[in-house]
Amino acid sequence: MESDGILGDLNSDSLINILDVIIMVNMILGIEPESDLADLNGDGMVNILDVVAEINLILGPRVDNASSLQLFDTGTAIKMETDGYVAVKTTIQRVT
């Protein structure tokens, strides 16, 4: 395995694009030797998770995050309506 170069740039052209995705898939299939540069999530192996990370690098950050969010109490549940993606962190606490 090699470690010089840009993480995700598997053909060393200083760009991260679909060509690097193809090389990564070939590494997974055993067609090409694996490279440390393909292990985007740093878990020590090259697999589909790294392909997803590579594609996300190419597509860039999501631009469709929610700009508004409304919560509704339906009586039996809390309902949420948004116009895009939101990250939700939930804490469940017992009330005594």
Ligand SMILES: [Ca+2]
């Ligand atoms: Ca490249």
Ligand SMILES: [Ca+2]
């Ligand atoms: Ca990995």
